[in-house]
Amino acid sequence: MPKKVIVIGAGASGMLAAGKAAEQGAEVLLLEKKKKPGNKLLISGKGRCNLTNNSEVSEFIQHFNREGRFLHQPFSQFFAPQLMAFFQSLGIELITERGGRVFPASGKASDVVDALLRWSQSNGVVLHSSYPVNRILIKDGRINGVRCNRRSIHGDAVILATGGATYPATGSTGDGYSMAEDLGHSIKPLRPALVPLLVDDPLVQSLAGLDLRNTGFRVYVDGKRKKADFGEVSFTTTGIGGPVTLTHSLFIVENLRAAKNVIISLDLKPALDEHKLDNRLQRDFVKRHDESISSVLRGLLPQQLIAPALHFCSLNGQKSAGQISTAERKRIREWLKNFRLSISGHRPLSEAIITAGGINVKEINPNTMESKIVEGLYIVGELLDIHGDTGGYNLQAAFSTGWLAGIHAAGTKDQLGR
Ligand SMILES: Cc1cc2nc3c(=O)[nH]c(=O)nc-3n(C[C@H](O)[C@H](O)[C@H](O)COP(=O)(O)OP(=O)(O)OC[C@H]3O[C@@H](n4cnc5c(N)ncnc54)[C@H](O)[C@@H]3O)c2cc1C
Known part of the structure; x- marks a missing residue:
């Protein structure tokens, strides 16, 4: 039988x-x-x-x-x-x-x-x-x-x-x-596991639909760096997803559940160290000194990221590149290497x-x-x-x-x- x-x-x-x-x-x-x-x-x-x-x-x-x-x-x-x-x-x-x-x-x-x-x-x-x-x-x-x-x-x-x-x-x-x-x-x-994360910031949510390839991805828990990776990040109407985010999501979910503070820091220019990036900015700002800083940043970032860049670096987008001070250039450089997203939760x-x-x-x-x-x-x-x-x-x-x-x-x- x-x-x-x-x-x-x-x-x-x-x-x-x-x-x-x-x-x-x-x-x-x-x-x-x-x-x-x-x-x-x-x-x-x-x-x-x-x-x-x-x-x-x-x-x-x-x-x-x-x-x-x-x-x-x-x-x-x-x-x-x-x-x-x-x-x-x-x-x-x-x-x-x-x-x-x-x-x-x-x-x-x-x-x-x-x-x-x-x-x-x-x-x-x-x-x-x-x-x-x-x-x-x-x-x-x-x-x-x-x-x-x-x-x-x-x-x-x-x-x-x-x-x-x-x-x-x-x-x-x-x-x-x-x-x-x-x-x-x-x-x-x-x-x-493998779940998108929430970022409770309208400016970040306005980036929905943007996919960033080749992005440095670091996870900070209560101020300490716990993970460093590299890959694709996608912005959604409620926060971030994409392969590298999903990979580390369970680790983040568990830390959020333990009431820890989680920050993700994106490196938007991982191929350039701070020094090389500064040289690149200086060169661009000198060469295109009459153009607005918004327009010059277009050479470095996707269009959708220009408004957040100006906001987080406290810059007026109409200001000409030639008028950007050393302190302002430092802020731009630091933001490009360290775009910080405060994670408020995760999708269910x-x-x-x-x-x-x-x-x-x-x-x-x-x-x-x-x-x-x-x-x-x-x-x-x-x-x-x-x-x-x-x-x-x-x-x-x-x-x-x-x-x-x-x-x-x-x-x-x-x-x-x-
Ligand atoms: C959006 C998405 C994309 C994914 N992409 C990939 C990928 O590309 N590669 C990869 O490796 N993994 C992927 N996964 C994960 C993968 O699909 C699952 O891990 C896998 O399908 C699990 O197989 P399973 O047989 O255990 O369950 P399932 O494939 O979920 O099948 C379970 C079945 O049981 C049936 N069922 C449930 N309860 C009962 C019941 N009481 N009586 C009778 N039937 C019941 C359900 O209807 C279902 O048909 C993805 C998952 C999701 C959600």
Whole structure:
């Protein structure tokens, strides 16, 4: 008799888990709460789906929180090269971009979702959409099935793949945390990771839409420099986002929660040290001495930054460059190297790219993804207390853990030699 496997959630990890379990010969039911599967995958990578990263495993794991070490086992069985070969075997051509980010060459996340669905269904997976699971059923200490809309469905194994608690419109509303908690699992507090930050200053908010590439990024906590990085910062109507901001956002969220004062200092001219920048300003001001300082600054800054530059440096924009005093030039130089943003908060968990916290990985067997608390229960994907940077790390973790759970949920103990 084939094993009956129920997968809860048709996202990245659930679709992989279901297809793999069916490939192993199990009878697989994939239950999805929303009308359509893979909603979060569809919006991933701005609709392009950055499905993995081609860095080496040791470097890859450094892009996760401490608990990311748990991934050594899943990655030793199914990692980026295997994932890429898998998608290529499904007819998805891939391209690798800056920073090792891997995307479908078509630039369409929908191609990834369609391919996963076709593959899982051709392996025999039965998908029920608009099917929210409310509870996992246990009998004699082991899995017995699930409860869904007052109906019980029997299963020999259940793979819990309901995702994190961000972007709830995609269906990932955090249901799996309470389902696992009801069965005795412990949940590390949920926090937003990769989340935009708030800057309560109308002048900064007026910069919405501006993207600054190649910007120096330093984080000061209670006046002490704690982080120094470099990258792209985007201004929003409520503050700042962009890759380098998101990377450090959880650190900042945790300091804000501890009532610390957080300042971000942007270096708008990281390629020039103070001395070289001063020479450049002097040269420009002499050469263009009859022009207004506003016009001369246009050679150094995007248009949107001129008004804040004049405001923060207390300058009249009509003043000619030739009339700028040494003290005023010093203020301009200092502001260009140290544009300070006082961080007043962060966007909510629902707007984060990923959920930090989640199911304690000490309670999961990393060789199988089976719960150490309930026999026959497997937990995968973003539900786990593992979160990574942007760059394809989170989807690879979801795919690898799903793959492993699919194999082990389908196999009998004899087949798997346990
Ligand atoms: C805007 C955005 C962009 C992102 N871009 C990237 C990227 O480019 N690269 C990357 O690596 N990561 C990216 N991520 C993160 C990545 O998408 C997630 O980490 C990943 O999708 C998690 O996979 P998962 O299978 O655990 O959960 P999900 O993909 O969230 O899937 C969970 C599924 O479970 C279903 N479900 C929930 N509750 C129930 C229930 N009670 N019953 C039945 N079904 C249920 C949901 O409807 C959903 O379909 C992005 C995230 C966001 C929000």
